[in-house]
Amino acid sequence: MANHVLEDAGSAAQLEVALPHPATSKPARFERFLENERFLAFILLAPAVILLSVFIAYPFVMGVWLSLSSTSVGIPGQFVGIRNFVKAWNDSIFQQTLRNTFVYTFWATLFKLTLGMWLALLLNRHFRGKRIVRASMLLPFIIPTVLSTFAWRWMFDPTFSVLNWVLYRGGFIMTKLPFLSDGAWALWCAIIVNTWRGMPFFAITLLAGLQTINPDLHEAASLDGAGAWHRFWHVTWPLLKPVTIVVVVFSIIQTFSDFQLIYVLTGGGPANSTHLLATYAYQLGVAAGLLGEGAAISLFMFPVLLVVVWIQLRYLRRLEGV
Amino acid sequence: MAKPEHDDLSTLNAVVNRRDFLRVTGAVGVVAAAGGLEGILAAHRAPAYAQGTKLHMVRWVDFIPEADVELKRQMPEASKALGAEVTLETINANDLQPRITAAIQSGSGADIFMFQYNWAQLYANSVVDVSDVANEIAKAEGGFYDVYTPSAKVGARWLAVPHSIIGNAVAYRRSWLKEVGATEYPKTWDEARKVFSQLKKKGKPYGQTLGHTFGDAPTFAYPVLWNFGGAETDASGKKVVINSKGAVESVKFMQAFWKEACDEGGLAWDDTNNNRAFHAGEISASLNGASIYIVAKRQKDKIKDEKGEPMYQDIDHAGLLPAGPAGQFPLYLNHSHAVMKYSKNQKLAKDFLRWLHKKETFEKWFVVNEGYSVAATTVWEKHSMWDKIDKPLQVFRTAARKTRIFGHAGPSTAKATEAFSKYIIVDMYANAVSGKMSAEAAVKWAEGELKKIYG
Numbered sequence: 001m002a003n004h005v006l007e008d009a010g011s012a013a014q015l016e017v018a019l020p021h022p023a024t025s026k027p028a029r030f031e032r033f034l035e036n037e038r039f040l041a042f043i044l045l046a047p048a049v050i051l052l053s054v055f056i057a058y059p060f061v062m063g064v065w066l067s068l069s070s071t072s073v074g075i076p077g078q079f080v081g082i083r084n085f086v087k088a089w090n091d092s093i094f095q096q097t098l099r100n101t102f103v104y105t106f107w108a109t110l111f112k113l114t115l116g117m118w119l120a121l122l123l124n125r126h127f128r129g130k131r132i133v134r135a136s137m138l139l140p141f142i143i144p145t146v147l148s149t150f151a152w153r154w155m156f157d158p159t160f161s162v163l164n165w166v167l168y169r170g171g172f173i174m175t176k177l178p179f180l181s182d183g184a185w186a187l188w189c190a191i192i193v194n195t196w197r198g199m200p201f202f203a204i205t206l207l208a209g210l211q212t213i214n215p216d217l218h219e220a221a222s223l224d225g226a227g228a229w230h231r232f233w234h235v236t237w238p239l240l241k242p243v244t245i246v247v248v249v250f251s252i253i254q255t256f257s258d259f260q261l262i263y264v265l266t267g268g269g270p271a272n273s274t275h276l277l278a279t280y281a282y283q284l285g286v287a288a289g290l291l292g293e294g295a296a297i298s299l300f301m302f303p304v305l306l307v308v309v310w311i312q313l314r315y316l317r318r319l320e321g322v
Numbered sequence: 323m324a325k326p327e328h329d330d331l332s333t334l335n336a337v338v339n340r341r342d343f344l345r346v347t348g349a350v351g352v353v354a355a356a357g358g359l360e361g362i363l364a365a366h367r368a369p370a371y372a373q374g375t376k377l378h379m380v381r382w383v384d385f386i387p388e389a390d391v392e393l394k395r396q397m398p399e400a401s402k403a404l405g406a407e408v409t410l411e412t413i414n415a416n417d418l419q420p421r422i423t424a425a426i427q428s429g430s431g432a433d434i435f436m437f438q439y440n441w442a443q444l445y446a447n448s449v450v451d452v453s454d455v456a457n458e459i460a461k462a463e464g465g466f467y468d469v470y471t472p473s474a475k476v477g478a479r480w481l482a483v484p485h486s487i488i489g490n491a492v493a494y495r496r497s498w499l500k501e502v503g504a505t506e507y508p509k510t511w512d513e514a515r516k517v518f519s520q521l522k523k524k525g526k527p528y529g530q531t532l533g534h535t536f537g538d539a540p541t542f543a544y545p546v547l548w549n550f551g552g553a554e555t556d557a558s559g560k561k562v563v564i565n566s567k568g569a570v571e572s573v574k575f576m577q578a579f580w581k582e583a584c585d586e587g588g589l590a591w592d593d594t595n596n597n598r599a600f601h602a603g604e605i606s607a608s609l610n611g612a613s614i615y616i617v618a619k620r621q622k623d624k625i626k627d628e629k630g631e632p633m634y635q636d637i638d639h640a641g642l643l644p645a646g647p648a649g650q651f652p653l654y655l656n657h658s659h660a661v662m663k664y665s666k667n668q669k670l671a672k673d674f675l676r677w678l679h680k681k682e683t684f685e686k687w688f689v690v691n692e693g694y695s696v697a698a699t700t701v702w703e704k705h706s707m708w709d710k711i712d713k714p715l716q717v718f719r720t721a722a723r724k725t726r727i728f729g730h731a732g733p734s735t736a737k738a739t740e741a742f743s744k745y746i747i748v749d750m751y752a753n754a755v756s757g758k759m760s761a762e763a764a765v766k767w768a769e770g771e772l773k774k775i776y777g
Contacts, residue, residue: 072736073422073423073426073427073444073445073448074426074427074445074446074447074448075447087774090774091771091774092767092770092771093744093771156590157595158585158587158588158589158590158591158595159585159587159595159598159599159602159604160598160602176587178586178587178589178590179590180587180589180590181586181587181588181589181590182589182756183756183758186590266533266534266590267533267534267535267592268534269533269534269589269590269745269749269752270532270533270534270589270590270752270756271589271749271752271753271756271758272745272749283743283744284740284743284744285423286419286420286423287419287743288444288736288739288740288743288744289423289444289445289736289739290740291423291427
């Protein structure tokens with residue numbers, strides 16, 4: 001074939017004859033397939049479906065199976081029904097963990113929403129250095145959680161806490177505050193760190209929402225004599241509500257399933273006072289090797305988060321209807 | 323190019339034909355099978371592992387950095403001796419279990435993992451029988467310390483090769499104890515309470531963690547329970563017996579000791595807080611490995627006492643926690659190495675462990691530790707290192723003899739590991755000293771949790 005091409009290289013027409021001719025029927029058949037909407041949709045959706053199946057559906061189904069089995073590390077388990085769930089429910093550490101998770105999520109989300117909204121309203125105003133302030137506000141969100149939590153752990157350190165040192169030197173305290181060594185204090189410290197880390201997400205998202213609100217509406221309200229509070233309550237808040245709902249739902253999901261922060265800050269101690277579902281599931285599944293029981297504890301998150309997502313979707317659908 | 327082990331230039335220059343190859347590899351195979359590593363070394367040839375064979379071992383990041391440096395230095399030597407590439411990876415101690423779990427569940431990962439405490443019981447289905455290696459070492463070195471039988475032996479099989487034990491002793495400031503009239507470390511808990519109560523009044527409390535941390539918290543809590551006569555289960559390991567007079571007394575004592583003598587921030591400490599607090603002169607004593615002393619000595623220009631002198635000169639060790647009514651029983655952190663069942667290089671892994679425990683190999687690592695990690699066998703108590711190292715470190719020479727493991731008085735099964743991993747004994751004390759529960763309620767709480775585990 002090659003020799004034949006070379007021999008005939010002097011003529012373009014001859015060269016065309018010499019090269020293998022593409023089959024004319026294949027592209028036509030492929031084009032016909034592409035024109036088929038069902039086939040095209042299948043092709044376009046396939047990558048997403050594969051990714052979702054491999055990285056979301058499979059782990060989830062696996063998690064459900066594990067929670068219903070007696071699997072431990074290296075030992076394939078047998079189906080045990082809801083025994084792992086019953087065992088967890090009767091476990092006092094689990095009960096405390098569940099309470100901690102609700103308290104942690106509720107207060108952290110409330111603080112993040114309140115402070116995030118306040119920050120967004122401030123940043124929506126015009127002032128010098130606005131861009132720098134906006135960018136720097138994202139720092140807690142950008143720094144890896146493990147690193148920032150280590151920094152907080154140092155600040156709350158029972159022996160070398162800089163906060164205790166400042167308060168003591170300032171004459172505000174006579175003895176060290178038990179930031180992480182008292183159960184109640186430790187949970188509140190974790191809530192504070194979570195708020196610090198998550199507030200920028202609220203602020204930036206709400207700020208984006210605020211900037212979509214037409215300033216004419218505020219002007220009109222002002223002309224009608226509305227004060228700052230009334231303008232916020234009757235103009236800003238209704239228009240910001242859809243964005244707020246989405247942010248709150250995301251935050252609840254992330255906070256409820258938080259792991260890194262507690263793992264680094266307290267390890268769930270002292271005496272399980274700061275254990276969350278994710279950290280306790282890890283402790284059982286990895287340290288004790290009880291994968292089935294660990295999975296069951298993780299799955300206790302599922303109905304709660306499902307309800308939250310359902311409320312969000314229902315609300316958004318209602319808004320779309322309006 | 324490195325000089326070949328045997329100066330046989332003709333071997334190097336000759337073209338190795340098929341017949342020669344079979345003869346050489348066959349001979350090595352026979353001696354390896356017959357005589358293990360000794361045979362290999364006697365044959366003066368590397369064993370016939372396929373070219374490019376790799377062996378991967380995962381251990382923790384040692385608290386004595388020099389120990390890791392020495393071990394990493396040994397890896398090329400191991401590669402040369404075994405004819406395979408041996409690599410050592412060191413990771414944070416807390417990351418060992420996640421790595422092991424992931425490796426077992428996925429069926430791939432390192433060939434050898436460092437195990438702590440009784441992990442051989444926990445991962446029994448996923449590791450290979452290493453009785454041949456363990457028995458050789460035990461026979462050559464006078465037997466392992468007793469704690470290894472419940473820790474690494476399952477039935478009649480060794481499922482991990484015992485390697486070393488970290489003795490947790492009480493590091494204390496000699497001069498500070500003298501200030502309150504104690505010329506030696508208190509022998510009983512009552513004496514300790516008197517001494518450290520006085521020191522706390524002077525702003526020099528006893529430092530102890532009762533947090534969720536794998537080392538210093540359980541190695542304190544379990545011995546306190548045992549020293550007062552308490553135990554998790556009876557000898558059968560089936561009946562939970564923690565709700566006993568001894569356990570209640572131990573918790574009551576700890577409530578008083580905590581308030582009167584301890585740094586109460588210890589509830590939030592991890593395994594490193596006491597080192598930092600000790601070196602900063604914040605605490606007078608703490609249960610710890612030898613690292614407080616060793617680091618103070620190696621950083622003598624930085625770590626100084628209130629007079630500006632190197633602090634290590636004022637540090638001494640008490641090998642055991644003070645005695646309670648039932649005696650003195652420590653819980654030391656024991657280490658072993660397990661060969662994973664999924665490994666394709668199980669024989670190589672065993673040969674490597676033999677190599678690692680050869681006297682001339684192990685000795686170099688052992689000496690660098692200066693007593694922080696002691697060997698798994700009693701013969702190393704006679705090593706000349708003990709006569710050369712500082713007196714405070716000599717306490718670790720025989721410290722491993724009396725150590726127990728959790729699960730006592732029953733066998734240290736996976737259920738004992740579950741109780742350990744849930745920090746039930748640690749939290750029994752933490753619940754009581756924090757004022758959250760009375761002593762009786764804390765013991766009852768622990769009893770309830772243990773019964774759920776032991777069924």
